[in-house]
Amino acid sequence: MPPVQRLTPATYADFMRDFRMDVPEGYNFAYDFLDAEAAVDPARPAMVHVDDAGVRREYNLGYFSTQSTKLANALQALGVGQGDRLMLILHRRVEFWVTMLALHKLGAVPVPSPALLTPKDIVFRVQFGKIKGCIAETGVIPRVDEALPQCPDLTVRVQVGDGRADGWHNYDAILDAAPATPPVLARRPGGEDPLLIFFTSGTTGMPKMVAHSHTYPLGHYVTGVYWHNLRPGDLHLTLADTGWGKAVWGKFYGQWMAGATVFTWDFRGKFEPSRLLEMLAGHGITSFCAPPTVYRFLVRENLANYDLSKLRHCTTAGELLNDGVFIAWKAATGLPIYEGYGQTETTLQLATFPWMEPKPGSIGRPTPGWDLVLMNEEGKPCPPGEEGEICVRCEQPVLGLFQGYLDEPKRTAAARYDGWYHTGDKAWMDEEGYFFFLGRTDDLIKSSGYRIGPFEVESALITHPAVVEAAVTGVPDPERGQVVKATVVLAPGHTPSDELTKALQQHVKTVTAPYKYPRIVEYVGALPKTISGKIKRAEIRLRDEGKEAQE
Known part of the structure; x- marks a missing residue:
């Protein structure tokens, strides 16, 4: 087992005070956890695997x-x-x-x-x-x-x-x-x-x-044991492909160290919400993690048709969770969704843990070992309510923080300097210490003195029944500096029109602060994305700049 005693904290303060992780010298997960545990209990369940044809195998x-x-x-x-x-x-x-x-x-x-x-x-x-x-x-x-x-x-x-x-x-x-x-x-x-x-x-x-480094798996102990809330005998499903870091966040190290069994569904082709719900119900999943987009699809299904009674804990990360989805999921299942935040460069930095009251839209509070500060553009800490960049104090080693960008010392130095790792992500913090994600520093929009995070506007837009996806960017404006632009993919049965544009603008005004509404709405068949499915807002901005140059 990992070199730490499992805690049962009643409060966040208890957790932060009592958690300790001793890192053994020369730690290697494959030898020091896997082989050591298998020598004691080789029959301990590790994985339930279901292939695309529905064939179940246990390992x-x-x-x-x-x-x-x-x-x-x-x-x-x-x-x-x-x-x-x-x-x-x-x-x-x-x-x-x-x-x-x-x-x-x-x-x-x-x-x-x-x-x-x-x-x-x-x-x-x-x-x-x-x-x-x-x-x-x-x-x-x-x-x-x-x-x-x-x-x-x-x-x-x-x-x-x-x-x-x-x-x-x-x-x-x-x-x-x-x-x-x-x-x-x-x-x-x-x-x-x-x-x-x-x-x-x-x-x-x-x-x-x-x-x-080889100490990285130990950084995911908190992910599996506390954020995913796993216990021995649990069956956990994180919906992630093995080509990306989220797979080892939710389908590997932390889950096994928690004593849980990893549920792996190797589906191919287009994601189908009904098939996922069949997996959750048919195999008795007890803990589930997926991006907010997946939950948005799931709550559109008739959840009453599926027996989700064994499901007891749900988590999400990767983008902002819309309030409506949070409310709809809790109403249907009785379960809140606990958000978390981290990067490819890190393990779990911020999370809403089971002993915390979830706040829809909040990515939670710092996890043990992560000394986080929101910094303004002058490099000074931000008070509650003021937005800043999420920065990690790294004068001393931080368990789970990356070693650097391989073979790119300049890029590493641009992110790690003066004793801080600069994540490039913006957020603000409320009086209780909960963080609220705003977006990448490059994605923030500055309009008429306001600073607008794209996620906030996108989250508002996708609650409209006509919208399937939306990407929000800033467009240069001589009077306001920038104005908000929404690039929108419409749902079947809806077509672009001036009337729809006005309806979407009014909808955003009613869901979030009115000054954040998109003054420009462009309708497209698909959004530019990376192969991991993340929206490439930078490509939209470059395309818009190219249009301006041509004009």
């Missing part, structure tokens, strides 16, 4: 311990060693977890990557990341092969799934041939050695490589 800690050891030996035989970087493109397959753990044991560095990468994306990541190998499932291999002529150093390639691809080792074959004895290593990896690399979403430019 225990002993399975992951043995399989990851065998795969570590197999990869070592292929020339993978400590510090080597391998791209993983595996959807939500069980092999993702086995491979991650195998690389942890070798001291090699996994680079989780989404299955939507184009050949161009793959070339960029392999070249920029100096990536030596790729472990991918069959459907992705043609795109990797197309990138290979520009990636001569991608020498280790392992195929997962049916069929046989030329130039690729078969996962099952190398695994079956490998011994189950611990790999022979010159030095056991752990501690501050590199554990994994995430590429950021790239919402404001080219993706950055975020490097975390």
Whole structure:
């Protein structure tokens, strides 16, 4: 188990006062948690996996311990060693977890990557990341092969799934041939050695490589035990793809350390709310985490048709949770939704914990070990009610904070300086210490002396029945500095018109402060997004600037 005693705090103050986390020297999750726990109780449930066809399979800690050891030996035989970087493109397959753990044991560095990468994306990541190998499932291999002529150093390639691809080792074959004895290593990896690399979403430019050390999993103990409120025997579902950091937030380290079983639904294709509700009800999920967008779809369904009686705790992160969704979900299930906040660069920085009263729209209060301050543009702390940038004091090591942007010292220095990590995110804090997210610093709109966060306006717009999605940006204006613009995707059955624009503007005025309403509304078929699904507001701004230049 992790080196910390589970607390049962009654208040936030109790939690912050009593929580301690001792980090063992040379900590390695694969050895010090997985193998150690499996040696004591190999039959302990670890994962319930349901594939796209609905086939359910169950796995225990002993399975992951043995399989990851065998795969570590197999990869070592292929020339993978400590510090080597391998791209993983595996959807939500069980092999993702086995491979991650195998690389942890070798001291090699996994680079989780989404299955939507184009050949161009793959070339960029392999070249920029100096990536030596790729472990991918069959459907992705043609795109990797197309990138290979520009990636001569991608020498280790392992195929997962049916069929046989030329130039690729078969996962099952190398695994079956490998011994189950611990790999022979010159030095056991752990501690501050590199554990994994995430590429950021790239919402404001080219993706950055975020490097975390082997102590990173311990930073997610708070995520699983306290924010997700997990207990031994719980079945937890975080709806996230393995190509992004949220997967290890909610489908891996913290959940296993809490004694819970990870529920993995490997659906492919378009997300269907009704199928998700069938999963929650049919498999008796007890703890659930998803972005607010998912909850927005779920509350449009007839929730009374599904038995959600085993569900006892719900969380969300990634964007602002609309008040209406919070209220509708609680009315239907009896459960509030507890928000949280963090980044690819961090673990959970802010959260609403079970012993706190949730405030719709608030991302909560700081988690243990995270000394957060809202700073204004002069670098001074902001009083309650005043917006500022979320900054993390990092004069001393912070468990879960990234090591830096790999091979980009200037970018790292621009974010970490004078003893602070500058998140680039804006928020304000109320008198009780609850934080309220406003948006990225680059996304804030300054209009007639007001500072407007895009999330606030977007959240208001999507409560209108005609709106499916909205992106809010600022457009230069000679009188106001900027005016608010909404780029809107309409629901089926609605068409753009002056009357609809006026209706949307009036709707925003009634839902939020009137000065925040969009003076410009543009209707589009789809919003520009990153491959992780995040809105690229910077692209909308650049497009608008291009239109202005042409005019």
